[in-house]
Amino acid sequence: xxxxxxxxxxxxxxxxxxxxxxxxxxxxxxxxxxxxxxxxxxxxxxxxxxxxxxxxxxxxxxxxxxxxxxxxxxxxxxxxxxxxxxxxxxxxxxxxxxxxxxxxxxxxxxxxxxxxxxxxxxxxxxxxxxxxxxxxxxxxxxxxxxxxxxxxxxxxxxxxxxxxxxxxxxxxxxxxxxxxxxxxxxxxxx
Amino acid sequence: xxxxxxxxxxxxxxxxxxxxxxxxxxxxxxxxxxxxxxxxxxxxxxxxxxxxxxxxxxxxxxxxxxxxxxxxxxxxxxxxxxxxxxxxxxxxxxxxxxxxxxxxxxxxxxxxxxxxxxxxxxxxxxxxxxxxxxxxxxxxxxxxxxxxxxxxxxxxxxxxxxxxxxxxxxxxxxxxxxxxxxxxxxxxxxxxxxxxxxxxxxxxxxxxx
Numbered sequence: 001x002x003x004x005x006x007x008x009x010x011x012x013x014x015x016x017x018x019x020x021x022x023x024x025x026x027x028x029x030x031x032x033x034x035x036x037x038x039x040x041x042x043x044x045x046x047x048x049x050x051x052x053x054x055x056x057x058x059x060x061x062x063x064x065x066x067x068x069x070x071x072x073x074x075x076x077x078x079x080x081x082x083x084x085x086x087x088x089x090x091x092x093x094x095x096x097x098x099x100x101x102x103x104x105x106x107x108x109x110x111x112x113x114x115x116x117x118x119x120x121x122x123x124x125x126x127x128x129x130x131x132x133x134x135x136x137x138x139x140x141x142x143x144x145x146x147x148x149x150x151x152x153x154x155x156x157x158x159x160x161x162x163x164x165x166x167x168x169x170x171x172x173x174x175x176x177x178x179x180x181x182x183x184x185x186x187x188x189x190x
Numbered sequence: 191x192x193x194x195x196x197x198x199x200x201x202x203x204x205x206x207x208x209x210x211x212x213x214x215x216x217x218x219x220x221x222x223x224x225x226x227x228x229x230x231x232x233x234x235x236x237x238x239x240x241x242x243x244x245x246x247x248x249x250x251x252x253x254x255x256x257x258x259x260x261x262x263x264x265x266x267x268x269x270x271x272x273x274x275x276x277x278x279x280x281x282x283x284x285x286x287x288x289x290x291x292x293x294x295x296x297x298x299x300x301x302x303x304x305x306x307x308x309x310x311x312x313x314x315x316x317x318x319x320x321x322x323x324x325x326x327x328x329x330x331x332x333x334x335x336x337x338x339x340x341x342x343x344x345x346x347x348x349x350x351x352x353x354x355x356x357x358x359x360x361x362x363x364x365x366x367x368x369x370x371x372x373x374x375x376x377x378x379x380x381x382x383x384x385x386x387x388x389x390x391x392x393x394x395x396x397x398x399x
Contacts, residue, residue, distance in 0.1 A: 116293065
């Protein structure tokens with residue numbers, strides 16, 4: 001039950017993009033087309049679940065016993081970068097179709113603050129292994145949901161007559177703000 | 191001298207937030223009050239200065255093919271140091287910024303300046319570039335957070351000794367403090383600045399012709 005609540009909270013109520021402001025760069029940068037938004041969302045969800053599991057183990061069984069918690073930022077960044085690289089190589093060999101759908105977005109994920117943000121939240125909240133993975137997966141699916149809705153919105157905006165000064169980023173930000181208001185409606189859910 | 195040119199580029203013509211639209215996560219997340227915005231801006235600027243100087247100094251040693259992992263480790267090291275310094279000397283700011291202080295490590299500005307500038311230029315120029323970009327980021331954050339704090343809480347510089355409070359009758363709009371307010375305020379400010387820039391450009395072209 002608690003895990004379910006944690007999942008919904010990470011995915012919808014505390015949506016990573018719209019209420020925690022994590023992962024804004026890919027959210028705005030890769031949401032021009034629906035297909036690329038779906039690929040990016042899936043790639044982020046996958047890497048998020050994987051890196052939170054690995055980071056939890058490295059933090060608990062390696063950094064804490066050695067009293068090196070203060071190195072957690074460096075450790076997490078290196079873990080995420082390595083994982084992204086490994087996933088990319090694995091996909092290239094095993095599933096070329098998935099690689100061509102997700103491939104170009106994978107390297108971008110290394111500097112996606114949603115990934116390391118989720119890992120840091122897991123650490124700060126003291127989640128156990130299962131909670132960390134559930135929280136990260138929920139966060140990833142929340143990101144997928146937000147970026148897919150947003151890509152749909154932007155495809156509509158493209159065809160509208162937007163004032164010159166608002167074209168591109170400014171109107172996208174205002175649209176994201178309106179979407180964020182909609183997500184505020186979930187605030188009382190939990 | 192170059193100094194003026196670097197400052198102008200970082201603050202106006204290539205402002206990281208308003209023009210390049212990178213590093214939006216921290217800009218949106220911690221711009222609720224000017225105190226937080228200024229703290230975040232200066233912390234990022236300091237990290238940028240450290241990493242640009244280090245990358246520039248080590249550019250002869252770092253192999254070109256493995257440069258990105260090297261940059262990432264240098265940046266993460268600098269962020270760890272700044273994180274510990276802020277925690278020790280300004281604990282309030284450390285608590286307010288939360289995970290966004292360690293997240294400076296994945297701030298796109300830092301890696302972008304290292305890759306596109308510091309790796310190809312001397313130490314002095316890299317430092318100037320970092321100061322220009324860092325100040326541009328800080329100024330953008332202060333502008334954004336001033337608007338949000340003023341209309342949201344009816345105060346300015348809350349948390350510092352320069353605090354200014356508006357009269358009781360000043361309307362306080364909760365929306366500016368909530369997450370949507372951050373998106374909408376930044377979007378409108380970006381559009382306004384862009385409009386001003388295009389007007390100025392049209393004017394100079396008129397004079398030239």
